[in-house]
Each structure stands twice: as C-alpha cells, then as structure tokens.
Amino acid sequence: GTASATMVSSGGLVIVFSGSTASGTTLSGGGSQYISAGGVAIGTTVNIYNMPGAIAEEIIFSGGVASDTALDPAYRGSACQIVSAGGSASDTTVNPTGGGSASQIISAGGVASGTTIYGAGATAEQIIVSGGVASDTTVTAAGPGGQAWQIISSGGSATDTTVSTV
Secondary structure, three states, X not given: OEEEOOEEOOOOEEEXXXXXXXXXXXXXXXXXXXXXXXXXXXXXXXXXXXXXXOEEEEEEOOOOEEEOOEEOOOOOOEEEEEEOOXXXXXOOEEOOEOOOEEEEEEOOOOEEEOOEEEEEOOEEEEEEOOOOEEEOOXXXXXXXXXXEEEEEOOOOEEEXXXXXXX
16 A cells, blocks of 8 residues: 555554555654565655654664655654664665754664765764664764764674765
8 A cells, every 4th residue: 555645743653564655754743653574665754843752763674665764853852763674774864953863773684875964953873783784874063063973883884984064
C-alpha cells in the first residue's frame, strides 16, 4: 500500500511494511515511524518543538529503506533517525535549530550515505557504532552555539566526510 502526506503527532506510530511506501510523512510531538523489511519511506520530516523529554523518531529496520529524511527539531525538541542492522538511509538532513537536538545513529550493519549534518545554534550529530557504515557525509557547524559532530566508535566506518564551519 501507499501512504502520502501523513501527519503523526504525540504517541502516534506509522509502520511501513514490506511492499509499502510512505512518502511525505511528518512526525512531530513524539511520533514515530518504523520501516520494516521491504518497506520504503521517502521525504519524511521529523520535527518537534518545545517538548522537553519527547523525541520524534524514524527507525529503519533490516531490509527497510529511507531516503530524503529531514530531522528538523527546534527549541527544546529532539529528533532521531536510527539505522538498524540491514537498514539503509540515504540523503538524510540533520538540521536542528534554536536549541533543538538531532541525531542519526547508525547501528552495526546499518548503512547511511549522503547525510548532511548541520548545527546552527543547536547540536547535530551522526553516531556510527561498531559495524555501522557512513559515506559521503557533510558536517557543518554554524553560528553561535552551533555544534555538529560525526562520532565514530571503535569498529565503525566513515568515508568521504567533509567537515567545515561557517
């Protein structure tokens, strides 16, 4: 099946099963999207604003695929994309603003390519655990208080990373 332009708020959950595609999903206020084997998510926006302790998340399980995800939390909001073993994420943008925080976590066996990490007055990070793989990552810190990190644990792999400040 296909779902497009779905809005998911606090406590809400979207599960993208095998053979299904979700496009243009917006997760906010603690909403979650799970992408299972054979499922595809395109153009997901993960945002949350002024909700301390709440996290909006996208989790890509083995065989799941996500592309063009935007993690865009703001003031005291947190967003996360987790790429589990066998999952794949491409062209993710991690771009928190105004005191928000956002992370892409690549677990063992997970693969991410073309990720943009941009911290402007906020903290943005890519965490690659042992066995995780990232390629073609751009890491940029901008403005006062902007922090952008690529954190590679022992056994993690990152190739073709570009790091800058503006």
